[in-house]
Amino acid sequence: MSGAFMFHGGRVSEAARLYGGAPEDWLDLSTGLNPSPWPAQAPVDWTALPDPDALARLEAAAARHFGVEPGLCCAVPGSETALRLLGKALALPGRALVPAYRTHKEAFFPSRPAQFGEVPRGQEVFVMANPNNPDGVLRAPEAVIEWARHIHEAGGFLIVDEAFADCQPEASVAGAVAPGFRMIVLRSFGKFFGLAGLRLGFVLGPPALMMLLRQMLGSWPVHSAALALGEAAYGDSAWIAETRRQLPVRAAALDTVLRRHGLSPEGDCPLFRLVTGCEGKALFERLARARILVRPFAEHPDWVRLGVPADPAALDRLGEALA
Structure with missing residues (x-):
């Protein structure tokens, strides 16, 4: 496992080089980003300086x-x-x-x-x-x-x-x-x-x-x-309100999958969960072989952080890799 993965999340291209597959084949759970982003729709004038x-x-x-x-x-x-x-x-x-x-x-x-x-x-x-x-x-x-x-x-x-x-x-x-x-x-x-x-x-x-x-x-x-x-x-108040409603539901679903496989998720933020008391390197490697990227920690080898999957299909993919 490269030390680069312990610096911050989001290094999917490097993960693909080390473990195989194309970057688009990977499920990136290494960050705490909302996996269902706001649908970016607004006109942008690239010909003028910022107003x-x-x-x-x-x-x-x-x-x-x-x-x-x-x-x-x-x-x-x-x-x-x-x-x-x-x-x-x-x-x-x-x-x-x-x-x-x-x-x-x-x-x-x-x-x-x-x-x-x-x-x-x-x-x-x-x-x-x-x-x-x-x-x-x-x-x-x-x-x-x-x-x-x-x-x-x-x-x-x-x-x-x-x-x-x-x-x-x-x-x-x-x-x-x-x-x-x-x-x-x-x-x-x-x-x-x-x-x-x-x-x-x-x-x-x-x-x-x-x-x-x-x-x-x-x-x-x-x-x-x-x-x-x-x-x-x-x-976009409607999107903001709906996202605040959905994120805890997704986080609870992730908790259920992690506990089913003997892991103990921690944290109150609905965008990610921390798993402690595990063999962090082994868990990282196992998931990486399944083209799933998570966040390990050099100073805490028994920690792994997982972002919340976007949908049931991504959650099922994680569950299958953990099995």
């Missing part, structure tokens, strides 16, 4: 969706880029909750592990995801905001990565973002809407920080397709 008015409309549509004022919302070319920019903009040492995204640990230097609710020791940046990745732990918004207040009083910042929060909007702390409050929320477009290739995300935070980010990003922070498709998707 500033279109950017303003996108940020306004996203802000309504998140429940914040537009002035607190800045569009970025993906939340990973945003984290790395925030590392430079805030210029403070960082603490990342573990387990966590690799970027949470890389964006701030020096970076040390942290525990949720830990008492800050001064001006530090704490980074967490809610729901968390890869274990899917979902923390109550009241507890997150209370921790943010303690970090604020110590002169630091709390960054809450809500990449998966569209699935469970009641758990979001976006509504608590405010001028003068040192809490920053990151939101991702690609995971819930299933269009990760668009590379679109948002930073929610104090106006002065949003202005600094816009200066760092320059005149055209995201491309024209992201502007058009993002605005249309955030306005």
